[in-house]
Amino acid sequence: MTHEAGIPLGLKFKLLSDTAQDSAAQVVSDVVVGDYRDLETLRAFARDCDVITFDHEHVPLAHLRALEADGVTVRPGPDALAHAQDKGVMRERLTALGVPCPRHRVVSGPADVTAFAAEGAGTDGGDGYPVVLKTVRGGYDGKGVWVVRTEAEAAEPFKAGVPVLAEEKVDFARELAANVVRSPHGQAVAYPVVESQQVDGVCDTVIAPAPGLSEELSGEAQELALRIAKELGVVGHLAVELFETRDGRILVNELAMRPHNSGHWTQDGAITSQFANHVRAVLDLPLGDPRPRARWTVMGNVLGGDYPDMYAAYLHCMARDPQLKIHMYGKDVKPGRKVGHVNTYGDDLDDVLERARHAAGYLRGTITE
Amino acid sequence: MTHEAGIPLGLKFKLLSDTAQDSAAQVVSDVVVGDYRDLETLRAFARDCDVITFDHEHVPLAHLRALEADGVTVRPGPDALAHAQDKGVMRERLTALGVPCPRHRVVSGPADVTAFAAEGAGTDGGDGYPVVLKTVRGGYDGKGVWVVRTEAEAAEPFKAGVPVLAEEKVDFARELAANVVRSPHGQAVAYPVVESQQVDGVCDTVIAPAPGLSEELSGEAQELALRIAKELGVVGHLAVELFETRDGRILVNELAMRPHNSGHWTQDGAITSQFANHVRAVLDLPLGDPRPRARWTVMGNVLGGDYPDMYAAYLHCMARDPQLKIHMYGKDVKPGRKVGHVNTYGDDLDDVLERARHAAGYLRGTITE
Structure with a gap:
């Protein structure tokens, strides 16, 4: 989806992928299949890249530092990524910064x-x-x-x-996420704070903006995320997953330094998507407007179900809801695996929620009509 | 851009391209370089395709008929495409249908x-x-x-x-375009009728919807385009370029049977883009909602200017207008060549027009501040 967002800018992507079947490898034309844990693979890959970025946080920091020593531009850099890779490092640093944590x-x-x-x-x-x-x-x-x-x-x-x-174990009222994007020269944008609903530990639904969230707490969450991005030296997208406690406080749960599931709604719901802004940030281009385009946008994750072929389900979903936005990842369908998501938007939250949940459930096979 | 619209559906594209440098060849991972005028090239290419569609109208009809005889699904089919390939055939048929023409x-x-x-x-x-x-x-x-x-x-x-x-030579007040999409089972959608402004015979600006167009004439243009799509058996996108005469009539100027320059605004201005709906139509999937997302959307074509590298211009354009949507085609810049377009949208037409014209002019190099 990052590649998709880069196409309109005429950018050339080169992908290092574990296998030729990975989602991104199916759509990027210049793919190197290799192991991101092997430094020489990384070095050979990086040689003709202007900038390196990531769709996961698992590349060893020592390797990234070696690439930087070679003169490669890595965004976000290893000093920032350390906090997304290691929850111990993250907790220690956030606490030192006075950021509320469990x-x-x-x-x-x-x-x-x-x-x-x-x-x-x-x-x-x-x-x-x-x-x-x-x-x-x-x-x-x-x-x-x-x-x-x-x-x-x-x-x-x-x-x-x-x-x-x-x-x-935090006694939270709900989970929120504050998504921000920061560029190397320090420009930053904050998306509306969203509510993230989990089922069995996996994100099921994201509602943008978080319904009923006070302006005060919303502003606090955005400022917190912007401050974390700045203090940690993040370049690119930063998702700050939050608990909203029953007594009206917010606590940081997790950090992710890449476009994040809680920001997928921005593809159809914001003026500039998280993917477009991540690309702009890592290229040190001016960031795009993060404001929402609709009163409500809902993202519903599509998990794999019993049917290996979801294409047939498109017929019913598209016919039922001509405004539905489907985003599938080209992954093999395995039960419980995230294989795509849908976005819906509109003025009536109940309607927008129902449409997203119906489509996600129908694609998974848990709703059959 | 059609490929870009197919990625979220997990579709696999295979491209027959004149050269490896063509715009689409830069972003599609499965590219065959070959000559579309050679039947055996087409036959070999089509062997493992579920459906064939086009980004231009120049593939010889006899070849398309031969592919159909081989059992290949070609959308739009040669009987429809004949009217987009040959203006004599088009005029004869439209006149027989009672469609107003010059x-x-x-x-x-x-x-x-x-x-x-x-x-x-x-x-x-x-x-x-x-x-x-x-x-x-x-x-x-x-x-x-x-x-x-x-x-x-x-x-x-x-x-x-x-x-x-x-x-x-029609004494027209302005040029309009009616864009519609039709699927094999006959579902069809009509986009708002747009105004298309030409400079030196090349489309410069498209305004959606056409300012001040009466509901009556707008409805007439949409109905005309839908009727042409049906009568000619078009599958996929049909652009009907129109003259609006000074005495308040509309006359058909040209037909195009593929996503069209006059529909590029839909990428950022409509619920479903022309590219997404063209893909859905040729796959016989239900069509998406064609309604606009903003009061006004303006598309400005970016023509090649004196500077071969437009990337540097992104900095100023993006910083000046964080809502600007840039769509570049990865083409070599040659003076006067269409190398991309920009979309802007909003409530104030003057502002939306100024932003599109400024960005298009700045990217070309005719505006320098």
Whole structure:
């Protein structure tokens, strides 16, 4: 989708892809299949690139630093990306900046978790459980995240041998996301703050803007995201996933430094999409207007279902809703895998929500009429 | 741009291109370089295609008929395309359908032109000149079109050995275009009728919708385009270029059976773009909503100027207008060549027009501040 946003500017993309079947590899004409964990592969790839950017955060920082030492322009740079790669580094830095976060600590074993839990116990005689445990690296979409209720349950996350971060289980009213884009010379834009609804740890629906969010809290979330982008030296898109607590505060949950699922609505709902602005930022071009084009825009993720071929479902979805925007990724359909999303927009939130949910459900096969 | 519109549907495009440097060849990953005038090239290309469509009208009809005989699905089909390839065939058919056209006749030499002119002479003692002469095939952007004032001038168009169509020089108030899309099972949508402003025979600016156009004439133009699409069996996009006469009538000027310059505004100004709807039509998918998303949308063509590199101009254009939408084609810049376009939209037509004209002029190099 980043490539799609670059076509109108006449940009030439070169893609380093794990396999020739990856989504991006199906649409970019200049593809190198190779392993992003191998420095020499990266070096050979980067040789004729003006700038390198990413659609995930997993390229080893040491490799990115080596590329920079070679003179390659890497955006976002490794010093910023460190905070998206490692949740421990992220929590430490945000806390130092005074950014509100859930109570947290890097823990080294189940007994440590129990001690962490006890410090958060209230006056009700409880033990402070449940606690959220996360491997500091490699998780996404609920993978690498555990909610544990006892010390015995707390043993599991340590088995991978990756450092584990313990966090209080926040009693949140809902999840929000603040998406901003920042360019190398410091220009930045903030998209409207959105509500993100999760099902089984996976984002299901995004509503832009977040319904009923006070102007004050919305402004606070945007300022927070802009400040994080600046302090961490982010170049490109930054998604700040937030908890809105029941007592009206916001806490930072996660950071992502690339176009993000919570910003997919911008393709059809904003004047400039997150993909277009990410491309502009990494090229140090002036950023585009992030304002919404409709009163409400809703994004519904399409997960793989039982039917391997979703094309047949287009007929019904397009006939039912001529305004529907379908974005499929060309991925093989596997149950539960994110294989696309739909966007709807309009003046009536109930209608916009219903249309997005119907289309996402119909494409997955959970709605059949 | 058609490929760009197909990416979100997960469609796989295969491109037959004259050269590897063509605009589309730069962004489609599966490109065959070959000559569309060679039947065996077409046959080999078409073997694994579900459907064939076009971004120009020049593939020989006999070849398309041969592909159809092989079982290939060609949309639009050769019976429809005949009317976009040959202006003589088009005029004959439209006249038979009762569609208002300029007075016209296929002529065989300068004396014939003088006779044709005389038949249109008024009571002022004039000779009926000027007359518009067009080669029936191969013209575009003012090429293959002459406005002749004397029999001597009328000699030129016959030199190519292609049949020549004579037409009255219409005293038009402005040019309009009615864009419609029709699917194989007969569903059709009509975009708002636009005003198209030409400079030196090349489209310069398109305003959607056409300012001040009466609902009656607008409806008449849309109905006319829908009727032509149906009667000619068009599948996909049909652009009907029209003259609006000073006495309030509309006459058909030209037909194009593919996404058209007069519909480029739809990329940013309509719920579903002409490219997305052309793709849906040729795949026999339900069509998308053609309604506008803004009160006014203006498209400005970017012509090549003196500077071979337009990228530097992005900086100023994007900084000046964060809402500007740039669409460049990746073509080598040659003076006067269409190398891209810009779209602007908003509530204030003067502002929207100024922004489009400024950006188009700045990218060309005729405006420098």
